[in-house]
Amino acid sequence: MKLKSLIGAALVAGTLLSGTAMTSMAGAASPEPSGWDDVNDRVVGTGSDTTYPFMQRTEQLFNQATGCDTDNASPAASPATYNLGKCLTVGQNATNVLGNWDHDVFASTYPTGSSAGVVALKNGQVDYARSSRGPKSSGESAMNFWAFGKDGLVMVTWGNRAAGNLTKAEIQGIYNCTITDWSSIAGQAAGTIEPVGMNASSGTKATFDSYLGFDANSGACKKSLSTGAYPFENDLKPLVADTVLSQDNGIWWMSFAAYKAFSYQRQTAAAWTVDGKSATAGTIANNTYPITRFIYHVTKKVDATAAAASAEITGADGGSAGAARELTEFMCKPSASHTLNDYSGKSNYIELGAFYTQTGFIRVPAAEQTNGICKLVPGA
Amino acid sequence: MKPRLIVKSLAGLALVLGVASMAAPAGASTVTVTPNPVTVTPDQTTANVTASWTGLAANTLVFVDICKKSITDATFDVSADCGAYSGITPNGNAAGANSSVLEVFRGQDPAGESWGCFAAGDQAPAGVTKYTTCYVRVTDNSVLNMDSDSETAFTFSVSSGDVPEAPLTILLPVLGTLAALGGFFLIRRQTVSV
Numbered sequence: 001m002k003l004k005s006l007i008g009a010a011l012v013a014g015t016l017l018s019g020t021a022m023t024s025m026a027g028a029a030s031p032e033p034s035g036w037d038d039v040n041d042r043v044v045g046t047g048s049d050t051t052y053p054f055m056q057r058t059e060q061l062f063n064q065a066t067g068c069d070t071d072n073a074s075p076a077a078s079p080a081t082y083n084l085g086k087c088l089t090v091g092q093n094a095t096n097v098l099g100n101w102d103h104d105v106f107a108s109t110y111p112t113g114s115s116a117g118v119v120a121l122k123n124g125q126v127d128y129a130r131s132s133r134g135p136k137s138s139g140e141s142a143m144n145f146w147a148f149g150k151d152g153l154v155m156v157t158w159g160n161r162a163a164g165n166l167t168k169a170e171i172q173g174i175y176n177c178t179i180t181d182w183s184s185i186a187g188q189a190a191g192t193i194e195p196v197g198m199n200a201s202s203g204t205k206a207t208f209d210s211y212l213g214f215d216a217n218s219g220a221c222k223k224s225l226s227t228g229a230y231p232f233e234n235d236l237k238p239l240v241a242d243t244v245l246s247q248d249n250g251i252w253w254m255s256f257a258a259y260k261a262f263s264y265q266r267q268t269a270a271a272w273t274v275d276g277k278s279a280t281a282g283t284i285a286n287n288t289y290p291i292t293r294f295i296y297h298v299t300k301k302v303d304a305t306a307a308a309a310s311a312e313i314t315g316a317d318g319g320s321a322g323a324a325r326e327l328t329e330f331m332c333k334p335s336a337s338h339t340l341n342d343y344s345g346k347s348n349y350i351e352l353g354a355f356y357t358q359t360g361f362i363r364v365p366a367a368e369q370t371n372g373i374c375k376l377v378p379g380a
Numbered sequence: 381m382k383p384r385l386i387v388k389s390l391a392g393l394a395l396v397l398g399v400a401s402m403a404a405p406a407g408a409s410t411v412t413v414t415p416n417p418v419t420v421t422p423d424q425t426t427a428n429v430t431a432s433w434t435g436l437a438a439n440t441l442v443f444v445d446i447c448k449k450s451i452t453d454a455t456f457d458v459s460a461d462c463g464a465y466s467g468i469t470p471n472g473n474a475a476g477a478n479s480s481v482l483e484v485f486r487g488q489d490p491a492g493e494s495w496g497c498f499a500a501g502d503q504a505p506a507g508v509t510k511y512t513t514c515y516v517r518v519t520d521n522s523v524l525n526m527d528s529d530s531e532t533a534f535t536f537s538v539s540s541g542d543v544p545e546a547p548l549t550i551l552l553p554v555l556g557t558l559a560a561l562g563g564f565f566l567i568r569r570q571t572v573s574v
Contacts (some may be wrong), residue, residue: 163471259441260443260469260522278468280468281467281491282467285465285491350459353459354457356459357524358459358524363491
């Protein structure tokens with residue numbers, strides 16, 4: 001054999017051997033059927049405005065979570081060899097399976113509405129979606145909706161209209177325009193009711209439509225902003241600033257979480273009781289408040305799914321799809337499966353708990369959890 | 381009075397007023413819980429109390445929460461130390477003072493966290509930290525607002541006997557009416573027999 005052939009054979013053998021060794025190392029050391037591919041993928045989600053603040057916080061926390069030792073050598077000039085921050089493949093402490101192994105990087109784009117987010121995920125334009133509504137009755141069979149929290153909708157008025165009580169029939173009557181004056185509502189001073197609509201892509205609107213049994217934007221008496229656009233959910237500022245809308249006769253609905261958590265969005269809104277029930281965390285948790293809903297992290301089923309009652313999320317192994325699965329597991333696993341945050345020293349479960357408080361949501365009640373601390377609702 | 385004395389008096393008054401205003405800064409709130417201790421029967425796990433507050437911002441959303449730790453504790457963290465399912469958020473009013481019925485829990489935190497409010501003689505479940513003094517905390521605008529919050533401690537007292545189903549405010553007028561009616565018929569009967 002000529003020297004060149006010998007060198008060539010040695011190179012091939014070496015490559016094969018190192019490849020086998022790498023594969024075997026990855027296989028042996030792979031913490032679980034995970035998104036561990038040694039690459040810190042860039043992963044993008046979009047959708048709901050209501051869940052945007054919660055997901056932004058969660059993504060930052062997950063970005064910080066513990067993982068592999070990284071290759072911190074200065075990058076070479078060529079982008080093809082760029083590996084700064086990727087996992088080292090030798091000498092890894094692969095026993096740490098609880099954080100963000102690859103140091104994948106997650107970011108939420110500015111809200112476009114739940115339905116727009118789910119469609120973007122379906123189209124492959126993003127890696128996961130935010131939704132404040134559950135799956136539609138059809139057309140979303142490729143999606144898994146992971147409820148990670150619970151919320152309610154509150155009916156609000158502002159200006160000088162004092163809050164009282166509304167029955168479901170009265171709310172329906174207001175939005176189908178059969179009740180048009182406040183004097184028809186017990187204890188209220190007269191005034192023409194101005195029921196304000198909402199951005200059609202909003203999950204908060206979809207939830208309200210479902211409660212009403214019809215499209216809240218369809219009534220002849222419904223109002224939009226004087227620009228002609230429907231306001232984005234949960235933000236009263238444009239309604240208060242609108243010089244055409246009545247400040248004392250308007251009515252709208254909001255996420256209870258946003259109402260509690262973001263006073264700048266809430267402005268002077270005051271919540272009404274519905275069917276005699278106040279919205280509280282307790283009445284939402286036990287479903288005695290009439291308008292409750294879950295809030296969701298949405299993935300493709302092929303990317304993230306779970307067997308019944310299992311907190312182990314299976315699906316994609318690598319790339320941004322595997323990373324999306326890892327984030328899902330991070331959000332849904334119980335307290336005992338979380339590691340400490342490297343910066344605060346607190347359990348990531350506690351850190352997530354603070355996000356619920358900061359954004360007004362509550363965790364899914366134990367009785368309604370199906371997988372870890374989440375409730376999985378497969379799309380149909 | 382000599383001018384110097386007047387100046388001294390005014391300075392003293394200003395000092396007193398200044399100290400007083402520092403001691404009770406604008407926006408300082410108060411909260412009380414009635415009844416307190418909260419009387420419960422041996423098997424009772426929740427009780428309605430009246431939480432009354434003053435000094436909160438006018439027409440601003442009120443947050444009333446049940447916490448395991450005092451706000452005077454430097455480590456107090458509302459998300460970790462207050463019940464996630466047990467708070468209420470009544471609308472504020474012009475006075476910044478009002479009251480609301482609050483359901484307090486006896487036992488593990490309803491959100492399932494590993495702490496709870498218990499009567500002294502209660503046995504906490506395994507893994508659940510027992511607090512025999514809990515706190516009702518009020519604040520305004522945001523549950524995270526630590527500038528205008530206040531609290532009151534509360535405890536449970538377990539009654540040995542049955543708690544009457546109807547409160548005295550109902551029982552007393554009913555008994556009084558029955559007594560009056562009885563007297564009326566007694567007098568009438570005596571009058572007829574005469």
